[in-house]
Amino acid sequence: MTARPANAHQARLLRLLRDGGPNSRAQLGDQVDLSRSKLAVEVDRLLETGLVVADGLAASRGGRRSHNIRLAPELRFLGVDIGATSVDVAVTNAELEVLGHVNQPMDVREGPVAVFEQVLAMAAKLKASGLAEGFDGAGIGVPGPVRFPEGVPVAPPIMPGWDGFPVREALSQDLGCPVMVDNDVNLMAMGEQHAGVARSVHDFLCIKIGTGIGCGIVVGGEVYRGTTGSAGDIGHIQVEPDGRPCACGNRGCLEAHFSGAALARDAEEAARSGRSPELAALIEAEGFEGRLSAADVATAAAAGDAVALELIREGGNRTGQVIAGLVSFFNPGLVVIGGGVTGLGHTLLAAIRTQVYRQSLPLATGNLPIVLGELGPTAGVIGAARLISDHLFSPA
Amino acid sequence: MTARPANAHQARLLRLLRDGGPNSRAQLGDQVDLSRSKLAVEVDRLLETGLVVADGLAASRGGRRSHNIRLAPELRFLGVDIGATSVDVAVTNAELEVLGHVNQPMDVREGPVAVFEQVLAMAAKLKASGLAEGFDGAGIGVPGPVRFPEGVPVAPPIMPGWDGFPVREALSQDLGCPVMVDNDVNLMAMGEQHAGVARSVHDFLCIKIGTGIGCGIVVGGEVYRGTTGSAGDIGHIQVEPDGRPCACGNRGCLEAHFSGAALARDAEEAARSGRSPELAALIEAEGFEGRLSAADVATAAAAGDAVALELIREGGNRTGQVIAGLVSFFNPGLVVIGGGVTGLGHTLLAAIRTQVYRQSLPLATGNLPIVLGELGPTAGVIGAARLISDHLFSPA
Numbered sequence: 190m191t192a193r194p195a196n197a198h199q200a201r202l203l204r205l206l207r208d209g210g211p212n213s214r215a216q217l218g219d220q221v222d223l224s225r226s227k228l229a230v231e232v233d234r235l236l237e238t239g240l241v242v243a244d245g246l247a248a249s250r251g252g253r254r255s256h257n258i259r260l261a262p263e264l265r266f267l268g269v270d271i272g273a274t275s276v277d278v279a280v281t282n283a284e285l286e287v288l289g290h291v292n293q294p295m296d297v298r299e300g301p302v303a304v305f306e307q308v309l310a311m312a313a314k315l316k317a318s319g320l321a322e323g324f325d326g327a328g329i330g331v332p333g334p335v336r337f338p339e340g341v342p343v344a345p346p347i348m349p350g351w352d353g354f355p356v357r358e359a360l361s362q363d364l365g366c367p368v369m370v371d372n373d374v375n376l377m378a379m380g381e382q383h384a385g386v387a388r389s390v391h392d393f394l395c396i397k398i399g400t401g402i403g404c405g406i407v408v409g410g411e412v413y414r415g416t417t418g419s420a421g422d423i424g425h426i427q428v429e430p431d432g433r434p435c436a437c438g439n440r441g442c443l444e445a446h447f448s449g450a451a452l453a454r455d456a457e458e459a460a461r462s463g464r465s466p467e468l469a470a471l472i473e474a475e476g477f478e479g480r481l482s483a484a485d486v487a488t489a490a491a492a493g494d495a496v497a498l499e500l501i502r503e504g505g506n507r508t509g510q511v512i513a514g515l516v517s518f519f520n521p522g523l524v525v526i527g528g529g530v531t532g533l534g535h536t537l538l539a540a541i542r543t544q545v546y547r548q549s550l551p552l553a554t555g556n557l558p559i560v561l562g563e564l565g566p567t568a569g570v571i572g573a574a575r576l577i578s579d580h581l582f583s584p585a
Numbered sequence: 586m587t588a589r590p591a592n593a594h595q596a597r598l599l600r601l602l603r604d605g606g607p608n609s610r611a612q613l614g615d616q617v618d619l620s621r622s623k624l625a626v627e628v629d630r631l632l633e634t635g636l637v638v639a640d641g642l643a644a645s646r647g648g649r650r651s652h653n654i655r656l657a658p659e660l661r662f663l664g665v666d667i668g669a670t671s672v673d674v675a676v677t678n679a680e681l682e683v684l685g686h687v688n689q690p691m692d693v694r695e696g697p698v699a700v701f702e703q704v705l706a707m708a709a710k711l712k713a714s715g716l717a718e719g720f721d722g723a724g725i726g727v728p729g730p731v732r733f734p735e736g737v738p739v740a741p742p743i744m745p746g747w748d749g750f751p752v753r754e755a756l757s758q759d760l761g762c763p764v765m766v767d768n769d770v771n772l773m774a775m776g777e778q779h780a781g782v783a784r785s786v787h788d789f790l791c792i793k794i795g796t797g798i799g800c801g802i803v804v805g806g807e808v809y810r811g812t813t814g815s816a817g818d819i820g821h822i823q824v825e826p827d828g829r830p831c832a833c834g835n836r837g838c839l840e841a842h843f844s845g846a847a848l849a850r851d852a853e854e855a856a857r858s859g860r861s862p863e864l865a866a867l868i869e870a871e872g873f874e875g876r877l878s879a880a881d882v883a884t885a886a887a888a889g890d891a892v893a894l895e896l897i898r899e900g901g902n903r904t905g906q907v908i909a910g911l912v913s914f915f916n917p918g919l920v921v922i923g924g925g926v927t928g929l930g931h932t933l934l935a936a937i938r939t940q941v942y943r944q945s946l947p948l949a950t951g952n953l954p955i956v957l958g959e960l961g962p963t964a965g966v967i968g969a970a971r972l973i974s975d976h977l978f979s980p981a
Binding site: 417552 | 833910
């Protein structure tokens with residue numbers, strides 16, 4: 190795909206077709222502020238670019254039947270969501286429906302060259318399975334702050350070797366298509382907004398609790414990235430003066446007290462000290478691979494292990510304390526909780542809700558749903574496809 | 586003024602003339618995306634409404650000289666900034682220049698009827714002095730959350746009797762002109778953005794430390810109000826688990842530990858217990874009216890009183906702790922500190938800066954000025970005039 194919309198009207202039409210699927214010219218005309226003749230001109234130009242194709246006659250609304258149009262069915266986007274310990278790669282059509290999705294374990298600390306070799310192999314596999322002949326664009330999420338205009342990670346605490354690596358430029362050459370790069374948490378927010386629990390919400394927060402903790406901020410339907418692209422970096426908000434030392438050099442950061450990594454450490458400590466029989470049993474079980482995970486804590490909690498339950502509750506309290514402050518400050522319409530740790534489920538959610546509803550003012554919490562994300566690991570790849578489609582469906 | 590711009594182009598032209606003052610048609614043409622002939626049509630229509638008038642010939646740019654236009658010089662806006670203990674009323678021209686400004690002590694707890702009687706008397710006084718024949722619009726700031734579309738205060742903790750009072754409707758009848766109502770902190774942010782320290786900044790926070798504490802949030806040049814209008818309500822973020830009881834019913838809120846009201850209480854306690862000789866001397870001085878204020882603490886600190894200095898430093902630390910979290914979350918381009926307590930000056934600012942620069946990540950603080958507001962008590966009234974002008978200079 191080399192064509193881009195020539196003006197804002199064409200861009201608007203492309204996004205309507207992306208978000209709403211095939212539609213009749215008549216109904217598109219109702220949705221955009223264009224006269225019938227001007228709409229016809231813009232649609233004809235889009236048909237010429239090949240981005241849009243005719244799709245038969247629409248159902249009658251009385252009078253002459255209108256023609257349906259849709260985005261070209263052969264358009265393909267690649268969505269890549271790089272986490273700290275695994276990577277998701279998916280291919281979507283232009284309506285951002287996932288046609289194929291693969292997940293592999295991966296260590297982000299191996300650096301960009303090794304990680305992208307793996308990503309390209311995964312993309313090639315998706316192609317080989319017949320889902321795509323090539324890609325018209327790719328969106329990439331990385332687990333750290335990104336200088337957004339250039340698509341370059343900046344001083345990412347859990348990604349040594351990535352600082353300043355030209356992800357956008359390098360991948361764009363390797364894949365032969367336009368690439369956009371963003372923080373993984375922003376992509377999760379965009380995914381839940383496009384196809385998940387935040388569909389009709391304009392101002393919301395999306396908290397991702399994985400190896401680290403971050404927050405996607407959506408204002409007026411758009412991701413807010415802040416002045417230098419680090420907005421939402423809530424993992425290093427202090428929750429305990431003189432608390433635990435954190436990788437960032439400070440003490441008492443939220444991430445040092447609760448995150449996938451902190452939870453694994455606490456769980457292992459509880460197992461080895463004998464305080465938690467369930468966690469100890471997991472470590473001693475056959476096939477144990479040397480590290481406890483959030484999923485193990487969830488398993489132990491489900492079996493009634495008091496220490497595991499307490500770890501989840503305490504983490505929820507601390508996270509809730511931070512979210513309560515953000516709710517007072519930002520007055521969102523929805524808070525979405527996602528990421529690997531959501532396997533901890535309703536014990537975690539209950540602790541978070543209690544803190545927020547107790548500490549924030551009633552005016553801000555009166556009608557504030559706090560919910561788990563709906564899409565799980567697909568949120569990030571759909572968000573990545575959405576990111577690149579927003580770029581391509583903008584005037585060149 | 587009954588006329589309103591008929592379309593977005595006219596609105597844009599009015600705002601350019603408001604923000605930049607008189608200008609030539611040629612230079613306005615450079616700033617808006619309109620052909621010469623379309624620009625001429627829109628300018629002629631604005632001249633017909635009387636909102637805009639001709640203002641002589643512009644300086645030559647080579648070729649035929651262009652005509653200057655400007656906003657009608659007789660347009661008048663009323664800006665009203667209601668605080669907890671005093672009220673500011675000012676009249677501005679359409680370029681938001683303050684032509685007259687009066688301040689009077691007032692107690693917001695006397696309720697809206699008494700307060701607006703006083704405000705109307707102050708407005709009448711400004712009129713009587715020949716500054717205005719009438720008002721073309723008025724902006725009103727109140728020290729609490731506002732349901733913005735309706736212009737109605739909602740459950741304001743320090744404003745008993747105001748909950749649900751139809752400020753916009755009532756004042757619009759009394760003044761005979763359109764009225765818009767907002768939180769006082771949002772108006773301070775708009776004032777500093779229009780004419781103060783935040784002039785060219787698109788994403789910034791404006792912290793007002795007065796009787797209470799609040800935060801104005803500007804995103805992409807526009808005030809962000811949140812889903813229910815309570816965004817920026819940071820006074821009740823918890824800074825001390827099991828800390829002091831707060832008027833809101835919780836414990837350990839920022840406002841309970843540091844604000845004009847908390848500072849006055851702490852200062853009196855220090856004076857009466859004999860820990861602070863300077864503050865004790867102020868209480869015992871002739872003419873003392875029964876309450877110490879932030880200004881008294883500033884006086885004592887300037888005289889080297891250790892307790893006064895410690896009160897300011899501790900308050901700055903707590904405020905800085907909250908701001909550090911907001912900076913990590915929001916990644917602003919600027920933090921402005923304003924409100925009555927800014928009389929505490931650089932001791933306060935230094936304590937806030939230390940906390941923020943220590944606790945927030947370098948990527949967010951690398952190029953983050955934290956400064957005092959430039960406009961003092963004029964910020965609110967200019968912001969109020971800006972609020973109503975934004976409304977009037979929008980398509981009807």
